[in-house]
Amino acid sequence: MPVPDLFLQGIDRGWQVLDASEFDSEQTFEADVIIIGTGAGGGTSAEILAQAGLKVLLVEEGTLKTSSDFKNDEAKAYAELYQEGAARATADGGIGILQGRTVGGTTTVNWTSSFRTPDQTLAHWADVHGVKNLDSGSMAPWFARMEERLGVAPWAVPANANNDVIRAGCESLGWHWQVIPRNVRGCWNLGYCGTGCPTNAKQSMLVTTIPAALEKGATLIHTARAEKLVFEGDLITGVQCRAMNDRLTLANGQGFTLRGRHVVLAGGAINSPALLMRSGAPDPHGRLGKRTFLHPVNFNVAQYDNDINGFYGAPQSIYSDEFQWSNGTTGPIGFKLEVPPMQPSITSALLGGHGQTNFERNQKLAQSNILIALMRDGFDERSQGGSVALRDDGNPVLDYPLDDYIWDGARRAWLAMGEIQFAAGAKAVMPVHSQGQMSRNWTDFKQQVEGLKYAIYDVRLASAHVMGGCAMGEDPTRAVTDSLGRHHQIENLSIFDGSLFPTSIGANPQLSIYGLVSRLASSLATRMQSPT
Numbered sequence: 001m002p003v004p005d006l007f008l009q010g011i012d013r014g015w016q017v018l019d020a021s022e023f024d025s026e027q028t029f030e031a032d033v034i035i036i037g038t039g040a041g042g043g044t045s046a047e048i049l050a051q052a053g054l055k056v057l058l059v060e061e062g063t064l065k066t067s068s069d070f071k072n073d074e075a076k077a078y079a080e081l082y083q084e085g086a087a088r089a090t091a092d093g094g095i096g097i098l099q100g101r102t103v104g105g106t107t108t109v110n111w112t113s114s115f116r117t118p119d120q121t122l123a124h125w126a127d128v129h130g131v132k133n134l135d136s137g138s139m140a141p142w143f144a145r146m147e148e149r150l151g152v153a154p155w156a157v158p159a160n161a162n163n164d165v166i167r168a169g170c171e172s173l174g175w176h177w178q179v180i181p182r183n184v185r186g187c188w189n190l191g192y193c194g195t196g197c198p199t200n201a202k203q204s205m206l207v208t209t210i211p212a213a214l215e216k217g218a219t220l221i222h223t224a225r226a227e228k229l230v231f232e233g234d235l236i237t238g239v240q241c242r243a244m245n246d247r248l249t250l251a252n253g254q255g256f257t258l259r260g261r262h263v264v265l266a267g268g269a270i271n272s273p274a275l276l277m278r279s280g281a282p283d284p285h286g287r288l289g290k291r292t293f294l295h296p297v298n299f300n301v302a303q304y305d306n307d308i309n310g311f312y313g314a315p316q317s318i319y320s321d322e323f324q325w326s327n328g329t330t331g332p333i334g335f336k337l338e339v340p341p342m343q344p345s346i347t348s349a350l351l352g353g354h355g356q357t358n359f360e361r362n363q364k365l366a367q368s369n370i371l372i373a374l375m376r377d378g379f380d381e382r383s384q385g386g387s388v389a390l391r392d393d394g395n396p397v398l399d400y401p402l403d404d405y406i407w408d409g410a411r412r413a414w415l416a417m418g419e420i421q422f423a424a425g426a427k428a429v430m431p432v433h434s435q436g437q438m439s440r441n442w443t444d445f446k447q448q449v450e451g452l453k454y455a456i457y458d459v460r461l462a463s464a465h466v467m468g469g470c471a472m473g474e475d476p477t478r479a480v481t482d483s484l485g486r487h488h489q490i491e492n493l494s495i496f497d498g499s500l501f502p503t504s505i506g507a508n509p510q511l512s513i514y515g516l517v518s519r520l521a522s523s524l525a526t527r528m529q530s531p532t
């Protein structure tokens, strides 16, 4: 029996869903709240504001793809569902960046790991970044609310062999490991979360909050970019949008205008500051786009005698925080250890090497495991993250300088990952570095890692967690918004997405965004229902 496509069924029942690429004349749409972006922040806001009785209009630059479009096809999915066709990277190409661009945003393609914001992170924001009232006690009910809403629970099915490497290795070393909570209901354990869930089991914004908002009368316009905010004094009086071109590279189609009492910016890190920059938004203290964080990730490949088949099964179900806080909150960079899903296309890019070498590594794909270390950037003074700028065509680019602080983290992370992999029975382990080779024992591996050149392009780095750039905090000279996500200079603008974070999270960020935004959007709903 085919899986029912909840979204298409809703459209048949009369949901207001408009494809801007079909517009053929200038129009103006009005609502109480305009929400720009439909990812973790935009989706969560839409449901809460629509349920409060407000007329909500969402605009999304990606196209609408739903469960019936998702065929576990990597080639199609990366091109259609990711920013810049999954080819986004930092300005110098040193770090590849994965971010979603489709209805549901990055939640449509993410891997479902769901962690609350660590207490250490919330305490650091209060102490160092002037964030108010977001301590772990007051955030707990908001996380609980979103966990309930999105079916978040520790994965109860045995981990696939790729994830089980972390359990086996850490258990044998006496290191920390835990099962990962996931936002799924009735998951088929296919493993293709990153190409869009074909069974609607993943509780992304595409199948939860956005449908709920549409059911309450919200309007969704997709395949259109919010190009510019129009200001009169400290108020936004309109949002100028344009339909995207066929390849989704530029917004040069039919123009149209959105008007609302309030604007919620939820384009995600990099894109949210970019819209404010394109609009000439006030930024009197030069904070916009600064302190953008990535959890830079490096990788280790291991080969085993047995089959791992890391392309099947829940992509992430076990993690280790053995090295996350071991040096304190600041100090040398901490990192979380996880695995990625290992479908052939994403993995062959990670395995490195060219021609025959890459072919031989891929021949062993079914017996290989990859570990990733997500480095917790933005906590130590030496870690200032990156800055967003605009290219000549108005598209954003992130400059993220790489330095010895990150290289030290990459070296320590390779050692930690190698130790786990050998302890779990690996026959050979390789750091993903331009000169990386398979080491057959721990002593040889350690020597290899210590002797590598730590430099851009040699150390292979990527990120799927883009955060910051519109930091929140009470001090307008240091932050773009206050602790309720209200822009410090623009009266009717809230920013409700991962760009609010003053540092990286130190855990996969989606639940941090859901919990925070559910709180901020509820507060906005109350203010809009009873304006003073």
Ligand SMILES: Cc1cc2nc3c(=O)[nH]c(=O)nc-3n(C[C@H](O)[C@H](O)[C@H](O)COP(=O)(O)OP(=O)(O)OC[C@H]3O[C@@H](n4cnc5c(N)ncnc54)[C@H](O)[C@@H]3O)c2cc1C
Residues within 6 Å of the ligand: 036, 037, 038, 039, 040, 041, 042, 059, 060, 061, 062, 098, 099, 100, 101, 102, 103, 104, 105, 106, 107, 109, 110, 111, 112, 113, 114, 115, 194, 224, 225, 226, 227, 266, 267, 268, 269, 271, 272, 275, 316, 464, 465, 466, 496, 497, 498, 499, 507, 508, 509, 510, 511, 513
């Ligand atoms: C492959 C992958 C796997 C991941 N796995 C996990 C995981 O397992 N657990 C976890 O916690 N996190 C994971 N993440 C990260 C997580 O999904 C994101 O951090 C989160 O979705 C970010 O939410 P957001 O609201 O800030 O932005 P997004 O969810 O990225 O949404 C922003 C949306 O706004 C749209 N947009 C941007 N600018 C405009 C504009 N000007 N006009 C109109 N629309 C615009 C974008 O197209 C996008 O759809 C993963 C990310 C990736 C890429």
